[in-house]
Amino acid sequence: MTATLLDGQAVSRRLLDETAERVARFRDRHGRRPCLATVLVGDDPASHTYVRMKVNRSAQVGIESRRVDLPASTSTEQLVKVLHDLSTDPQVDGILLQHPTPAQVDERAAFEAIAPGKDVDGVTGASFAAMAFGSRGFASCTPAGIIRLLDAYDVPLRGRRAVVVGRSAILGKPVGMLLLARDATVTYCHSRTVDLAAHVAEADIVVAAVGVPELIRGEWIRPGAVVVDAGYNPGNVGDVEFDAAAARASLITPVPGGVGPMTIAVLLAQTVDAAERHEAS
Template identity: 75%
Template sequence: MSPLPTVTSSTLSASPPTGRARLMDGAALARRVVEETAARAAELTRRTGAAPCLATVLVGEDPASVTYVRMKQNRCTKAGIASRHLALPAATTTRELVDTLRALSEDPTVHGILLQHPVGDHIDERAAFEAIAPEKDVDGVTLSSFAAMSFGRPGFVSCTPGGIMRLLDAHDVDLAGKNAVVVGRSAILGKPVGMLLLARDATVTYCHSRTADLSAHLREADVVVAAVGRPRLIRGADIKPGAVVVDAGYNAGNVGDVDFDGARERASLITPVPGGVGPMTIAVLLAQTVDAAERQLGPGPRARTAVPPSPR
């Protein structure tokens, strides 16, 4: 496997890059993370006699969600993680879903819980998320997890932001003092990734659907994280020469939130869609499931968080 390219702080300068941006290969990095996670899961199972277990809960039969949950189950199997799937009818009420999640939270044989979203407009999704015990919130969706992440306390990060930080770390992107623009403000992607960037001493600007003159903000960005869910919203001309571009968007037709071809001509590093952020999301989910199992099953090698806190 070829080594990942190294990016130094000089990469994030105002001078244009030479040639096209290099790709941040999330698929390759995810394979490495899953291999490490599988080794940890095997050791934990050998030591305790219990395999780490991830419970997935799906409400309804949305085709994309069904496919995504099945993919996660397959990755669990490959990593030596047991999976338990609960498929609930589309008519499930908030109370029924909350009761299901609380029961899983109290089940000692389940170490991590994932509620696949969206869950339907008739359900109070936040109430459902909050029914997940913080120590089993391996998807990092509860208020407790967000607070712990924001204050640099032990806990679980949202998986996609955690995957983004691992990608940046793998490419040695120095964030200290750099201007980072996050386009998107969702509770499980935009907001948490901004907090993680801030913890690494980046100067963070949140942009969104009501931001005036988005292009002006982007042209000042050393690092761009696109997480708004609008195909090709960010044009190549919006990218500062030499910037690092992370496209966390995924739209119909395998299209991200960034005009990939145009942005690649100006950026120094860029994630492809697909094959960039997506594989890292699942890899972090598996890693955090093993973290949770290590903590719940007793003494052993120190559990690691997906994103180490800033040293300062």
């Protein structure tokens, strides 16, 4: 392997340390801790694991957690009411709705029930608009974590050709917006893209966010390109054929240990941002 690893574990630890210091200062000034409410619908084991990790990381940096667990039979209307109540609760600074939700839930309607000022996971339409227009709001956590990780390794973005493979509302689309805001030239690719290999081969930066194991072949990677694998599939396999890609790339994220740790660290940092804005308003 010739590529240097983009170590999300190390970069996220630094961000968590900074966040813990901010929490301590916030507590000293305001006499309370920032509060993150997590909402989980159903019994999906992976979702329970993710929420538990977020609650544990919150405790490590001093953020108060309020966990709301709802049965798998919860309707859209019931979930929307819970999110509305949390949005109007002055003791709550940030809200995270763990996704995916059960099939009967209109997930987009649920996301939109979160007040933009508490949308620390960056999932609402208002948050996406803020990313697209460069106005004040909260970025989607995984895309924002990717940008922080690239910055930590001094990866230049201005003028670079970036190919994003995937167009989900909370990962593919917003990471493209954030790259565009940094003056990268962005191409979105997806399941209907003709000759995906040719697009990837032209990229200085590849962001794989499609959820298909090893869809991106190593031989497609331009020598010296930066590869960010935001996919996570069973067996700790990403969306990129890792060994073959690492032989050609200059920098590459491991799976796990690359993008994932950054997501939680950004979530907690944005929770402190939300708390500070609430106190200033």
